[in-house]
Amino acid sequence: MKPCLLVAFCLAGLWQSAWAQDRLSFRGLVEAQAFYNSADQSWLDGGFSKTRFDESTFPLQLGKVGLHVDYHLTDTLWLRTLSTYYLDDGLDAELIETYFVYRPAPQGPLRWRAKLGAFHLPLSLENTGVAWSSRFGITPSVINSWIGEDLRTIGAEVSLEWPGRFRQSEHSWKLIGAVFGYNDASGTVLNYRGWAAHDRQTGLFSPLREPTLVPGVKREVFPFYENDDRPGYYLSGAWTWQDRFELQLFHYDNLAETGHARGGQIGWRTWFQQVSAEWRLPHGWLLAAQAMRGNTRAVAPVVLSVCDSDFESVYFLINKEFDQHSFSARVEGFAVDDEDQTPSNMGEESGRSLMLSWQYAYSPRWRVGAEWLLLDSEREERRIVTGDGDELIHQLLFNVQYRFQN
Amino acid sequence: MPRRSRTLILAWLGLCLALNQPLAAGSLTIQVYDTNHNSLTDAVIYLLADRELPAPKTDSRYEVEQKDKTFQPFVTVIPVGASVMFPNRDGIGHHVYSFSPPRKFELPLSEHESTDTITFDQPGLVTVGCNIHDWMAAYIYVVATPYHAKSDANGQAVIEDLPAGIYDLHVTHPGIKGAADQTRRVDAATENRLEFILEVKPEYLWRPEPHDEEEPY
Numbered sequence: 001m002k003p004c005l006l007v008a009f010c011l012a013g014l015w016q017s018a019w020a021q022d023r024l025s026f027r028g029l030v031e032a033q034a035f036y037n038s039a040d041q042s043w044l045d046g047g048f049s050k051t052r053f054d055e056s057t058f059p060l061q062l063g064k065v066g067l068h069v070d071y072h073l074t075d076t077l078w079l080r081t082l083s084t085y086y087l088d089d090g091l092d093a094e095l096i097e098t099y100f101v102y103r104p105a106p107q108g109p110l111r112w113r114a115k116l117g118a119f120h121l122p123l124s125l126e127n128t129g130v131a132w133s134s135r136f137g138i139t140p141s142v143i144n145s146w147i148g149e150d151l152r153t154i155g156a157e158v159s160l161e162w163p164g165r166f167r168q169s170e171h172s173w174k175l176i177g178a179v180f181g182y183n184d185a186s187g188t189v190l191n192y193r194g195w196a197a198h199d200r201q202t203g204l205f206s207p208l209r210e211p212t213l214v215p216g217v218k219r220e221v222f223p224f225y226e227n228d229d230r231p232g233y234y235l236s237g238a239w240t241w242q243d244r245f246e247l248q249l250f251h252y253d254n255l256a257e258t259g260h261a262r263g264g265q266i267g268w269r270t271w272f273q274q275v276s277a278e279w280r281l282p283h284g285w286l287l288a289a290q291a292m293r294g295n296t297r298a299v300a301p302v303v304l305s306v307c308d309s310d311f312e313s314v315y316f317l318i319n320k321e322f323d324q325h326s327f328s329a330r331v332e333g334f335a336v337d338d339e340d341q342t343p344s345n346m347g348e349e350s351g352r353s354l355m356l357s358w359q360y361a362y363s364p365r366w367r368v369g370a371e372w373l374l375l376d377s378e379r380e381e382r383r384i385v386t387g388d389g390d391e392l393i394h395q396l397l398f399n400v401q402y403r404f405q406n
Numbered sequence: 407m408p409r410r411s412r413t414l415i416l417a418w419l420g421l422c423l424a425l426n427q428p429l430a431a432g433s434l435t436i437q438v439y440d441t442n443h444n445s446l447t448d449a450v451i452y453l454l455a456d457r458e459l460p461a462p463k464t465d466s467r468y469e470v471e472q473k474d475k476t477f478q479p480f481v482t483v484i485p486v487g488a489s490v491m492f493p494n495r496d497g498i499g500h501h502v503y504s505f506s507p508p509r510k511f512e513l514p515l516s517e518h519e520s521t522d523t524i525t526f527d528q529p530g531l532v533t534v535g536c537n538i539h540d541w542m543a544a545y546i547y548v549v550a551t552p553y554h555a556k557s558d559a560n561g562q563a564v565i566e567d568l569p570a571g572i573y574d575l576h577v578t579h580p581g582i583k584g585a586a587d588q589t590r591r592v593d594a595a596t597e598n599r600l601e602f603i604l605e606v607k608p609e610y611l612w613r614p615e616p617h618d619e620e621e622p623y
Contacts, residue, residue: 022516025498075501075514076537105503105512105537120623128623165543166533168581168611243610 023072027405033063035397046212048382052198066131094203109166136328137357141315142195155180172240184227184256187270187296194349195334227267228257250274259299270296284321308340330355351377367401445561448481452554453573462552464488477544489523501537541614570595581612
């Protein structure tokens with residue numbers, strides 16, 4: 001991929017001087033996965049199944065390779081990139097993030113930081129690890145799968161924190177605001193494919209696959225696309241109590257202009273709200289939940305047909321850490337309500353899943369784990385195309401992960 | 407000069423000489439507990455007085471190192487005018503800072519780097535953090551007296567070679583409830599062991615848990 005090569009070339013140019021000055025650091029992971037999966041046809045291959053793999057996938061895969069490279073321009077200004085490599089799509093490396101971080105040392109009890117570039121939105125409770133990996137298992141919830149595949153801040157974000165520790169208070173506060181572009185097709189995939197549960201992130205210049213309705217006609221959408229030169233925004237407020245309980249409210253709106261096309265794609269106005277909470281209990285117990293609801297809407301130019309879908313999902317997760325072991329269980333529900341006036345309601349879907357996971361940190365570098373995912377869903381479009389709208393997927397995944405850093 | 411007057415003058419001179427010498431010095435042991443009667447480590451004890459105290463020695467070597475993404479020691483007590491080194495003994499960079507009024511500073515430190523020292527000229531509490539690893543915290547108490555100590559794992563602190571006299575003894579701690587130190591007037595000539603009970607806030611407020619890794623998100 002050309003933009004990746006360009007970035008790689010620039011980085012290579014900086015490498016030699018930066019290395020000598022101790023300004024370049026990297027870290028990442030390589031993960032192999034072995035699995036059993038009962039799905040008909042993965043969404044990655046144009047099918048309706050919600051998982052990354054299906055029954056025809058060879059059951060041993062290079063799950064992912066992720067590499068963060070940080071270049072410290074100054075002590076407070078860094079350039080960060082995240083690239084990933086997945087075998088599913090052939091031999092493409094994907095550029096996931098590339099941005100500047102400005103972290104001035106606090107001059108008082110308020111701390112502010114800024115990011116400029118392309119980076120993940122700050123609203124996942126699961127995917128906080130190296131290369132945006134989940135800290136609880138392998139397959140994140142459908143909410144966090146969607147955040148990784150279809151949303152990216154391509155713009156500027158400012159955060160303002162008032163940590164309780166600085167003033168010996170039980171309460172910490174954090175506000176985040178961002179203005180971004182290139183998200184005018186985010187949400188399309190929720191209408192045309194629905195929710196999915198997988199650990200892939202979409203490259204900044206890569207498309208997302210949608211179900212094939214006419215054999216031989218591949219459908220895809222480039223989510224990071226600017227249609228109307230009108231920026232979107234998000235706002236987030238978080239409250240932390242006793243460093244144990246955290247509550248975050250998040251509002252996102254891409255403010256895309258509907259009824260407008262550019263470069264073969266149309267704009268999808270997508271907005272959502274999310275409430276998330278995490279509660280760290282004594283003896284290594286942790287509870288986490290995210291609940292999201294929103295809407296995505298498009299109007300086709302000229303013919304003025306309307307696509308309009310409400311989407312919602314919620315999950316609850318419990319985690320217990322015991323020595324180097326981490327056990328997690330997660331239940332979730334999700335739905336897309338097709339609100340447009342067409343009689344078929346193709347986008348209508350609902351589903352639920354259960355995930356049980358065990359991860360073992362054998363050493364700082366090596367981790368192994370297993371995960372069982374049971375995902376049940378009904379989708380109207382699948383019923384119309386295949387005659388059977390329901391699918392119950394069993395997936396048993398084993399992973400071996402190697403982490404590295406300089 | 408009459409004989410009696412000469413005796414009086416000699417006695418007066420003798421008394422002056424005696425007063426000019428430090429009175430017999432002893433040690434003062436302070437035992438600190440929290441309200442659950444558990445030994446409280448890292449409590450800071452220092453003695454002030456209405457009279458002028460000897461100038462503290464500022465040539466001692468103080469160090470607050472960064473190791474395994476924590477500051478060690480967690481609490482340091484130093485006299486006014488002393489200097490502290492902040493060596494980085496980790497294989498990663500740190501960015502040490504303080505915005506506390508007695509001494510604001512910033513020290514970006516590459517891996518395995520030692521730097522020049524920071525001198526602390528004003529008394530007060532200096533909270534130290536790391537701008538890269540937000541959970542890292544250390545406390546430096548700068549005191550205007552040569553008589554100071556820090557409680558050990560058994561909650562015990564000993565001030566050695568304390569000349570007899572009346573002092574205002576201060577006890578404080580990074581997690582102390584309420585803004586003020588606990589104080590007590592003590593007579594070093596008659597008291598050599600004291601007990602204090604401090605009410606401290608929950609530990610997470612002043613000693614954040616170290617994280618295994620720097621989470622990128």
